[in-house]
Amino acid sequence: MLxxxxxxxxxxxxxxxxxxxxxxxxRFYELLFSKAPDLYNLFNQTNQKRGIQQEALGYAVYAAGxxxxxxxxxxxxxxxxxxxxxxxxIVPEQYPIVGETLLEAVxxxxxxxxxxxxxxAWGQAYGYIADAFISIESNLYDETEHQLGGWEGFRDFLIxxxxxxxxxxxxxxxxxxxGQTISSYKAGQYLTIKANIPGEKYTHIxxxxxSDSPGKEYYRISVKREDAYGDAPAGIVSTYxxxxxxxxxxxxxxxxxxxxxxxxxxxxxxxxxxxIGVTPLLSMLNTMVEKQPERQVTFIHATINSRTHAFxxxxxxxxxxxxxxKSVVCYDSPTExxxxxxxxxxxxxxxxxxxxxxxxxxxxxxxxxxxxxFMEAMNRTLHQWDVPKENIHYEVFNPIAILGGES
Numbered sequence: 001m002l003x004x005x006x007x008x009x010x011x012x013x014x015x016x017x018x019x020x021x022x023x024x025x026x027r028f029y030e031l032l033f034s035k036a037p038d039l040y041n042l043f044n045q046t047n048q049k050r051g052i053q054q055e056a057l058g059y060a061v062y063a064a065g066x067x068x069x070x071x072x073x074x075x076x077x078x079x080x081x082x083x084x085x086x087x088x089x090i091v092p093e094q095y096p097i098v099g100e101t102l103l104e105a106v107x108x109x110x111x112x113x114x115x116x117x118x119x120x121a122w123g124q125a126y127g128y129i130a131d132a133f134i135s136i137e138s139n140l141y142d143e144t145e146h147q148l149g150g151w152e153g154f155r156d157f158l159i160x161x162x163x164x165x166x167x168x169x170x171x172x173x174x175x176x177x178x179g180q181t182i183s184s185y186k187a188g189q190y191l192t193i194k195a196n197i198p199g200e201k202y203t204h205i206x207x208x209x210x211s212d213s214p215g216k217e218y219y220r221i222s223v224k225r226e227d228a229y230g231d232a233p234a235g236i237v238s239t240y241x242x243x244x245x246x247x248x249x250x251x252x253x254x255x256x257x258x259x260x261x262x263x264x265x266x267x268x269x270x271x272x273x274x275x276i277g278v279t280p281l282l283s284m285l286n287t288m289v290e291k292q293p294e295r296q297v298t299f300i301h302a303t304i305n306s307r308t309h310a311f312x313x314x315x316x317x318x319x320x321x322x323x324x325x326k327s328v329v330c331y332d333s334p335t336e337x338x339x340x341x342x343x344x345x346x347x348x349x350x351x352x353x354x355x356x357x358x359x360x361x362x363x364x365x366x367x368x369x370x371x372x373x374f375m376e377a378m379n380r381t382l383h384q385w386d387v388p389k390e391n392i393h394y395e396v397f398n399p400i401a402i403l404g405g406e407s
Contacts (some may be wrong), residue, residue, distance in 0.1 A: 002128055007068055009121035014065035020109050021062055028105035036097055041203040042088050061102065064129050065122070071132055079259045082133055086140040087192040087257040088205050089153060095134065099126040144255045149181035154194050154252040160218060162247055165310035169276060170242055171211065171222040177250055184214045185256035187287040188280045188367070188395065191221055192254045197240050206237045209279035209369075209395070210256060211311075213286035219253075222310065224276035260369070260395035262287060267365050268296040272350060272378055274370025275303055280395050281369055282311055289322055298359060302330040302350050302374070306338050328358055352381050362387050369395045 002010075017024060033040055060077065067073045103123055107114045145152045161173035174191075176182050190207045197204060208221040225242040226235025245251065262269075262284040269288065271281040278301055288297050299319075303309050309329070319327040329344040338344060346354060355362075362385050368378045375394055382392050 002068065002124055006121045006124050009118055010065045010068050010125045013118055013122070014062050016110070016113070017065060017106065018062035023109045024061070024102075024105050027108050028102055031104055031108075032098070032101045035101060039094075040201075042090070042205060065125060068125055068128070071129070076259070078133065078136065082136045082140060083257045083259050084207070085133070085137050086144065087190075087207065087254050089254065090137065092134045092138075095130045099123065099130060102126065140257075144183075144257075147183050149183035150255055151183075154254050156250050156252055157219070159245060159247050159249045159251065162245075165222055166312075167307045168225045168227075169222055169308075169310040170225070171220055172241065172245070172251075174219040174221070174251070174253070175217065182217075182219065183255055185210060186258075186261035187213060187283040188261040189256045189258035189283075190280070191219060191256055193237065194252045194254070195237050195240060197236065200236065204237050207258075209258075209283065211279040211282050213283055213290055215290075219256075222276075222279050222282075258395070260367075260393060262367070263365060264292075265365075266292070266295055268298070268363070270298045270300065270355075270359065270364045270366045272300045272366065272368040272370075273302070274350075274368075274374035274378075275308070276310070277368070277370030277374070277395075278303075278310055279369075281367060282315075284367060285315070285318065285325070289318055289325065293322065293324060296324050296326075298326045298328065298364075300328045300330070300350055300354075300358075302332065302370070304333050305331045305335045306343065307335070312343075326358070328354070330354070350378065350381075352385055355381065355385065365391050365393070367393045372396065 060081065063074050063077055064071070071078060103119055103126070106122065107119060141152070144150050156177040157174040158177050159172055160175045161171075163171045163173070165171055188209070190209045192205060192207050195204045195206070208223055210219055211222040212220040223238050223241050226238045228234040258280075260280060269284070271284055273281045281299070285297060285299055288295050299315060301309070301315070306312065309331075312329075315327050319325050328346070330346045330348060330350055331338055331344045332347070332349055334344060334347050339347075366382055366387060368375060370378075375396065379392070379394070383389075
């Protein structure tokens with residue numbers, strides 16, 4: 001345990017770290033990759049270029065310091081991070097260099113304000129926090145490896161089938177190359193790919209949500225091709241999967257992971273997806289249709305128009321054949337053909353007026369996923385409606401721990 005003086009120093013200086021979180025994160029990664037360039041293989045370099053990874057690190061450091069005497073208060077953040085650590089293969093031996101580099105970054109950014117006393121206190125705090133993470137991750141590794149069909153590290157999978165779902169989304173059906181059993185998973189979880197792409201200096205690791213219900217002899221991921229847009233470069237891995245990977249090729253994945261999962265009670269469910277955020281929610285929808293046919297579920301999907309609308313016919317079929325399923329579609333830029341056919345319910349965005357017009361009440365469990373701006377809007381909307389925080393769940397593709405300080 002930490003002594004009271006150390007705790008007081010950490011908690012009193014945590015707001016300063018928050019104020020300089022982006023600068024500290026940027027400096028941290030510069031130092032880390034200069035000391036251990038092999039760690040480039042574990043980080044999303046696109047997120048590095050966009051500054052997203054740095055922002056996530058800074059927030060996590062601040063939050064841990066603020067709650068140093070009660071890490072349980074930020075357990076949603078810790079669980080999300082440890083799940084990703086297990087998925088990409090973080091090991092205890094990597095924690096010391098991260099701690100050492102983090103303290104060096106704090107010193108570089110804050111200068112003389114980061115006294116020896118402050119740096120020492122944060123060093124002790126980091127060791128305390130690291131021990132908690134290592135313990136949780138150890139249990140996750142053990143559970144993952146020893147479950148039926150589980151495995152350690154990365155396992156080779158054959159592309160059994162490749163299916164276009166929209167102009168920009170393609171599904172990949174994966175079967176184990178060794179022909180052995182694969183582990184089940186919880187609806188909403190993801191697979192983690194380790195892609196060795198010809199011409200790329202480093203390995204690229206990405207998380208892709210499983211888009212079908214568990215219990216099959218295959219896994220399915222559905223990937224949006226991220227084209228270059230403005231200053232944002234094209235997605236290295238998504239382009240590789242779409243343009244180079246074919247049926248019969250082999251890819252490596254770690255076992256399913258993630259804390260964004262469907263519960264198993266009988267309370268009505270509202271699934272709200274934006275764009276490619278449909279993937280984990282589709283897994284939840286398929287699972288409820290198969291396993292909880294009496295549970296009421298409202299599936300709300302927002303996308304640009306019919307050309308970008310993945311799984312449109314599948315969801316329509318489920319809605320037509322299952323009385324417990326209701327589907328609502330929003331197009332923010334419907335085409336002329338969309339306007340003529342009216343195969344959507346609203347031109348525009350998902351907002352509170354829409355939710356209140358289609359839902360009998362707010363007494364439901366809400367799950368949402370999509371681009372960060374979309375999820376920030378959904379989070380604000382549900383809080384505006386006074387939906388209890390414990391009934392709000394979401395998944396993020398980028399490494400931002402939680403939205404707007406809400407867990």
